[in-house]
Amino acid sequence: MASNDSRSHRKSALYRAGKGAFFLLLAAGLSVLLWHWLAPPMVKVGHPTRGPAIQAVYATGNVEASVTVTIAPQVGGRLVELRADEGAEVTPGQILGRLDDSDLRASLGDEQARLRYAEQRWQRVQALFSSGFATIDQLDQARSTFDSARATTRRIEEQIKFMTLRAPGAGHIIRRDGEVGDFIPLNQPVFYLAQSGAPPRITTVVDEEDIAGVKVGQPAQITADGFPGRVFEGKVAEITAKGDPLARNYRVRIALLPGTPLMIGMTTEVNIILARREHALLVPSTALNGSAIWLVRDGRAHKQSLSLGARGADRSEVLVGLNDGDTFIAEPPAELKDGQKVRAQPDAAPAGTPR
Known part of the structure; x- marks a missing residue:
């Protein structure tokens, strides 16, 4: 019986010891969890640096x-010839292209024949009027017919000139729209000319x-x-x-x-x-909370209002509210509260220039 009691006592002691160890481990684990839950958050900190600050738009x-000049026909027509292409250097008056003017030239031939007849008739009526065999009305009519034929001829000649596209000045072709065979409407640009010298x-x-x-x-x-x-x-x-x-x-x-x-x-x-300001006080833009920054003093976070100058994607300039030796939180947590305890982790990233 004594032997059984002894074994029972030992088992009871081992059970109590194991139970105690379990509770010790449980308490240690809870302590670690509580530490992570309740301990001050670890924050990345940094210090202001000096450098050039650029304020830019x-x-x-x-x-x-x-200077870009568009070259377009003043009369619509079908493009029949191209003498210049994109990138070509051209001189004043150089022919760049030509539209079909065959109909206009045919009309010009007819009108030139009418002009010759009108001129000859005008000369005959003049002679007859001088001899007294023609009236003043006949003279005026002959003169009017001659003037009309001459004006029509000149108008067709000008239209034929419009069918030839010329460079208005020296430069190079930066764009060409249209191919041989295309119909080019009135005032539709065919060439874009960049003038030389600019x-x-x-x-x-x-x-x-x-x-x-x-x-x-x-x-x-x-x-x-x-x-x-x-x-x-x-x-x-x-x-x-x-x-x-x-x-x-x-x-x-x-x-x-x-x-x-x-x-x-x-x-x-x-x-x-x-x-552009040299030797400006700079902080990472990620450290800013609007126009404020979180400073670390005596292990606690304190929100500090700033007056900012040039602001960039990487670095921003501080005009008022920060000193060279201050320690700030480089990436402040969203839930941070004023006066909250924090644990500082040194910031190894160098400060630069606003971009």
Whole structure:
């Protein structure tokens, strides 16, 4: 009996020990969970940096010729000849194309015959009038017929000239619409001529909220998908006096430097530089909550209002409300509260320049 009691006592002791260990482990696990639930959140922190701040207005636009002339027939007709194509350099008066003028030339032949007859009759009536064998009415009628035939002949000759498309000045063809055999209506452009001597420009649209800061002469930085990684320089040349009331924007033209390789028709992105300040105080734009930032002081988060300058996608300029040595939360949690305890994790990302 004593042996059985001893074994029973040992089992009871082992059970109690195992139960105690289980509760200890359970308590440890609950403590870890409570720590994660109740412990201050870990936040990524950083410090302001110094660098150049650029305040710019962003816009998109297209490269176009500074002076573009459309060349279109003043009389409709079928295109029968092309002597120039896109990219061709042309000189003043050079023939670029010709429309079918066969009907007009036939009419001209008929009218020239009438003109010769009218001229001869006018001369005969003059002679008869001088000899007293023709009246003044006959003289006036002969003169009127002659003048009418001459005017009609000249009008047809001018129409024939219109059937030949010529370059109005020196330049290069940037676009050609129409093929031989096409019927070209009156005033429908066949050629687009970019005049020589003027570099291309960019026409952009700027929102009415930003246009007040844009001035003629301001520098602009231009990028295009056709030239990845390259930035071209330009400056504001013109601002339209009247905006679009529906789109609520204004056209702004950017002059390009001579030799800029951007091609007419390319789509561009333009940053018009309103101001540039060196040695500005910068913070990551992700740290901003509107016009405020979360500072870390004595292990607690404090919301600080700021006065901001240039704002970019990566970095923003702080004018008032922040010092160089301050510590801020780089990516503040949405549920953060003023005065809440936080645990700081150093921020290894360098600060840069607003873009």
